[in-house]
Amino acid sequence: MRTLSRRLWIVLSLSLLFGFLPGYVVPTEAVSTGDRVWPRSAYERLGKAADHGEITLKEAVLSKTQLLFAPKTIAKDHPFGVQADEVPVAEECLTGFYKDVHKVFDELTEDEEVFLGSLSPDLSLIVTAREREKSEALGVSRVGALPDFGLDKEVEGKYCIIHYTLTGANASPDQTYADLVKKYMDMAIASKMTTHFKKAYVEGSADFQGKLHAYVLDMDGNGEWVDVSQVETRNKRAGYIKISTKIKDNFGTGWQLKMKGLCFHQYFHGIQSAYNALSDLWFLEATAVWASCTYGGVWTHLREYYHGRAPDPARRVFTDRYLLRLDRNDSGRVFYHRV
Numbered sequence: 001m002r003t004l005s006r007r008l009w010i011v012l013s014l015s016l017l018f019g020f021l022p023g024y025v026v027p028t029e030a031v032s033t034g035d036r037v038w039p040r041s042a043y044e045r046l047g048k049a050a051d052h053g054e055i056t057l058k059e060a061v062l063s064k065t066q067l068l069f070a071p072k073t074i075a076k077d078h079p080f081g082v083q084a085d086e087v088p089v090a091e092e093c094l095t096g097f098y099k100d101v102h103k104v105f106d107e108l109t110e111d112e113e114v115f116l117g118s119l120s121p122d123l124s125l126i127v128t129a130r131e132r133e134k135s136e137a138l139g140v141s142r143v144g145a146l147p148d149f150g151l152d153k154e155v156e157g158k159y160c161i162i163h164y165t166l167t168g169a170n171a172s173p174d175q176t177y178a179d180l181v182k183k184y185m186d187m188a189i190a191s192k193m194t195t196h197f198k199k200a201y202v203e204g205s206a207d208f209q210g211k212l213h214a215y216v217l218d219m220d221g222n223g224e225w226v227d228v229s230q231v232e233t234r235n236k237r238a239g240y241i242k243i244s245t246k247i248k249d250n251f252g253t254g255w256q257l258k259m260k261g262l263c264f265h266q267y268f269h270g271i272q273s274a275y276n277a278l279s280d281l282w283f284l285e286a287t288a289v290w291a292s293c294t295y296g297g298v299w300t301h302l303r304e305y306y307h308g309r310a311p312d313p314a315r316r317v318f319t320d321r322y323l324l325r326l327d328r329n330d331s332g333r334v335f336y337h338r339v
């Protein structure tokens with residue numbers, strides 16, 4: 001009996017460890033962030049094809065670039081043309097896109113580099129930084145300029161500078177919205193994240209130690225960290241953050257909580273890039289969600305991030321605050337972490 005109990009205990013422990021027990025235990029909070037349901041997208045289908053080795057990463061990056069910046073240039077009969085039940089792009093976090101650009105950069109032709117650089121202030125900055133790195137010794141690359149999104153206002157926090165506008169296509173809902181980004185970004189940078197880990201290297205200062213720049217813009221995802229210049233080695237990169245102007249519109253009465261989780265999530269991507277900017281995306285996303293829960297205390301962020309997708313039994317979240325199981329994109333990528 002004692003042996004059986006012990007065996008049962010071992011089986012139960014292993015089951016718990018590997019997340020085989022059915023059901024969900026998701027911590028609840030009083031305020032709902034209005035579980036956003038994301039539509040099917042050609043971008044997601046493209047990501048899966050690249051994950052499964054059906055197309056090369058370079059092919060994926062070039063087609064993703066079209067979907068993000070010029071969706072009308074992809075023909076409907078192209079394998080990754082936008083189908084009737086899809087939108088071009090619907091991703092919570094587009095941090096991975098810029099990492100993929102860095103990963104394939106050396107494979108790009110001169111024409112492809114010029115094309116990418118013409119599409120957005122981010123890509124233009126990345127192309128400039130990478131070209132400079134080719135001609136300079138490791139560790140001395142510097143980018144003198146930050147991206148120019150045409151935002152006419154800024155508000156400065158203790159550790160960050162938030163760029164925003166109240167007019168035009170990139171208009172934030174109001175001044176309070178930008179102030180909230182500042183508040184939560186400062187809170188993330190002052191949290192135990194930066195005592196447990198290195199601080200993020202930030203673009204826009206000679207030693208990458210200045211204040212973090214964040215831009216509030218109309219964008220496809222909720223937010224993103226953009227890797228730009230290399231620091232010390234090729235895989236350590238400085239960058240900046242972009243936050244959507246639509247968090248208040250998309251996340252109901254709990255949108256402020258969502259904003260807090262988002263700021264912690266994106267800053268943790270910056271911390272990751274101070275170690276290895278080019279690690280596997282599923283690992284980077286899973287740990288960024290984990291960090292937003294652990295350091296930001298925003299557990300609804302977790303629920304929205306993984307349940308907000310179209311209902312699909314293959315995508316499950318099992319967590320009891322000791323074990324976190326995250327399945328991403330049905331491709332068998334599973335992450336376990338003791339919280």
Ligand SMILES: [Zn+2]
Pocket residue numbers: 093094095265269284285288
């Ligand atoms: Zn992310």
